[in-house]
Amino acid sequence: MDIKTLSGNVYSYLRRTNEIVSGVVVDNDYQWNFSPLHAFSAMLEVEMFIVGITEQCNLRCTYCCYSGAYENNRSHGKRILTSDDISDIYDFIRKMSNKKHIRVSFYGGEPLLHYQLVQYAITKGQELFGNCIGFSISTNGTLLTKDKIDWLISNNVEIAISIDGTRMFHNAHRVDAHGNGSYDNVYEALSYIKHFYPEYVASVVLQMTLxxxxxxxxxxxxxxxDDLLKYFTPSNIHGLSPNFANGVERIDYEEVKELYTQILDKYERNMDNVVLNVFFDECIAYWKDRPIVDAGSAVPMATCMPVNTKLYIDSKKEIGVCEKVADKYRIGNIKDGIDWSLANEIIEKYYQQRVKRCRYCPAIRMCDMCLTAIEYTDEQWNVLCHNERVYARVFMFLYCEMAERGLLK
Known part of the structure; x- marks a missing residue:
């Protein structure tokens, strides 16, 4: 894999050692040999449990994975956990986790539709685990009243809020059932936090989907x-999850490179810009921090299980590897625990796809393809793999271009 910077310099990536060298160096003969897959019956690293409080939501975001447009995911529903369910979940957590300190994150739907249940779950968790438990909540921010913010912050709950940029962009997609935008409610919540809890501003997690x-x-x-937003730093900026029901296009390297170059030119003129700082940090994170290590003759297959650090528990009390894996691929329930044969079957399916597809891939070390891809057909994998390789090359171009311009921090 090689790129040419705008100054005309050519750099090549060596997949075996993870190095970038000058000139065109062809290393297509090197192939990845994956270590054999072994059956597992434990997940010793789990320390975070994401709990889907409800399937209900007061918004109807146009790109939502629970909109009914995603083939293997549920639609918005009516299910809600109960206080008894919360107790059962904590029983499962106690059996499942070997970690001294655990973390519970509340998810939805919109969890604040059932704020009293969230309060109960936090209070119950504090009683059971004391200082060995921490909490966070993922919310669309529209129901974050002053009283709720006060209580959550006083109980050391990390608040993760979805905000898709500024008003026009946010309101284009994050709407209620009547098409009304939700930006003003989110902005009001952030304004209250900034005014009354300025020390907490840096702890607010802002999720931006573009x-x-x-x-x-x-x-x-x-x-x-913006007099308010400039004090908040987005925690991450990401695009949409692939939805083949609506079509996923094969991207073109030159087109994507041209777009990212335009964004980079803007960043070079204002390197203090909060949003662009986060954007480029994410683009080149792997390249900047990559280990220069010879992969040798065989490497372990990178999979979520069994070394995953989190599990997802949905409002049906079924267990997923994480909240991003399609609903169809659950691996147990809190009553019976993990179905290890099913978990191993899912990993085997994923492993075989990776062995078949990744042997000669130059982008394997920085690839974002994960266990979520088990739901896709071979043709869909072809599209996703193509796009992953394009983005790997574009981000390598960005890294080298930024290095030449003296923009790396």
């Missing part, structure tokens, strides 16, 4: 010029 990265320059400018 339907197109072409919007990021305008979002970045507006964010920087």
């Amino acid at each position: 339907t197109s990265y072409r919007d990021i320059i305008q979002i970045a400018e507006e964010w920087d010029n």
Whole structure:
């Protein structure tokens, strides 16, 4: 894999050693040999449990994975956990986790639709685990009233809020059932936090989903010029999950490189921009921090299980590897525990796909394809693998281009 910077310099990536060298170096003959897969019957590293309080939500975001448009996921439903369910979940957590300190994150739907249940779960967890438990909540922010914010912060709960940029971009997709935007409610909650809990601002997790990265320059400018938002740093900026029901296009390297170069030119003129800082940190994170290590003759297969650090418990009390894996692929329930044969079957299926597809891939070390891909057909894998290789090459280009321009921190 090689790239050419805008100054005309050529750099090649060596997949075996993870090095970047000058000039064109062809190493297509090197192949990955994956270590044999072994059956497992324990997950010793789990320390975080994501709990789906409810399937209900007061928004109808256009890209939501629970909109009914995703083939293997549920639609918005009516299920809600009960206080008895919370007790059963804590029993499962106690049996499952070997870690001294655990973390519980409340998820939905919109968990604040059932705020009293969230309060109960937090209070119950504190009683059972004392200082050995921490909490977070993922929310669309529309129901974060002053009283709720006060209580959550006073109980050391990390608040993760979805905000898709500034008003126009957020309201284009994060709407209620009547099509009304939700931005003003989120903004009001952030304003209250900034005014009454300024020391907490840095702890707020802001999740930004963009339907197109072409919007990021305008979002970045507006964010920087907003008297409130400029004090908040997005925790991550990401695109949409692939939805083959709506079509997923094969991206073109030159087109993506041109777009990212435009964004980089803007960043070079204002390196203090909060949004662009996060965006480029994420783009080149692997390249900047990559270990220069000879992979040798065989490498372990990188999979979630059994070394995963988190598990997802949905509102049906079924267990998933994480909240991103499609609903169809559950691996047990809190009453019976993990179905180890099913968990091993899922990993085997994923492993065989990776062995078949990844042997000569130059992008395997920085690939974002994970266990979520088990639901896809061979043709869908072809599209996703193509796009992963394009992004790996674009991000390598960005890293080298930023190095030449003196933009690496």
